[in-house]
């Protein structure tokens with residue numbers, strides 16, 4: 001059984017465009033936290049439950065029918081409602097740490113920034129679905145769309161990855177705007193070699209852990 005270092009669980013998210021290295025660095029953070037004795041739940045969005053993973057498949061499948069920005073946002077938040085209420089909140093209530101690949105910052109970036117959905121709609125849906133629950137820390141991995149997409153060029157592209165570069169430029173601009181306006185967001189230049197990015201991710205996590213230790 002894992003040693004409990006700290007009673008209150010913390011919620012950490014990884015954000016960024018396609019192929020910037022979220023999944024890779026999520027594993028690194030999970031290892032850092034596990035070595036410190038924290039009980040860590042690693043999860044992702046859209047997904048993290050059976051139903052939410054099914055919604056993910058619907059969202060990512062390429063299709064001829066145009067998906068409206070509102071329909072896309074509602075699907076994302078349907079998956080999130082299930083994930084938050086059946087996985088994230090119970091884990092945090094047990095004192096576990098939750099490490100999540102994407103969360104609502106993705107919706108601001110993709111559905112509002114990328115698709116042009118009114119930001120007020122995303123704010124309203126976020127308030128309905130998770131109220132005041134926001135990550136304690138978010139690491140935003142920033143890289144130009146071309147740089148990151150080149151890293152995943154050899155795999156089959158889903159519905160989002162098939163979008164033109166202009167879409168990902170808007171996604172990136174929306175992410176950078178959130179990184180500037182939300183104090184919990186730490187922006188890291190992910191266009192550099194993985195070792196440099198991971199060193200910055202490690203440093204940011206260590207700083208966060210030092211703050212947690214001080215507040216304990």
Ligand code: T5A
Nearest residue numbers: 018019020021022023024045046106107110151160193194
């Ligand atoms: N979505 C999601 C919305 O539209 N709204 C929402 O609210 C939410 C939650 C989900 C899709 O759903 C959309 C956005 C997405 O399009 P996803 O699978 O979570 O899709 O997201 P992706 O970004 O597509 O995930 P990827 O696996 O492609 O990207 P990662 O996780 O950022 O990248 P990773 O770690 O797998 O790395 C990709 C490759 O690059 C290498 C890795 O080794 C790997 O081979 N790499 C590097 N290479 C060189 N230098 C570095 N610094 C590197 N970092 C990683």
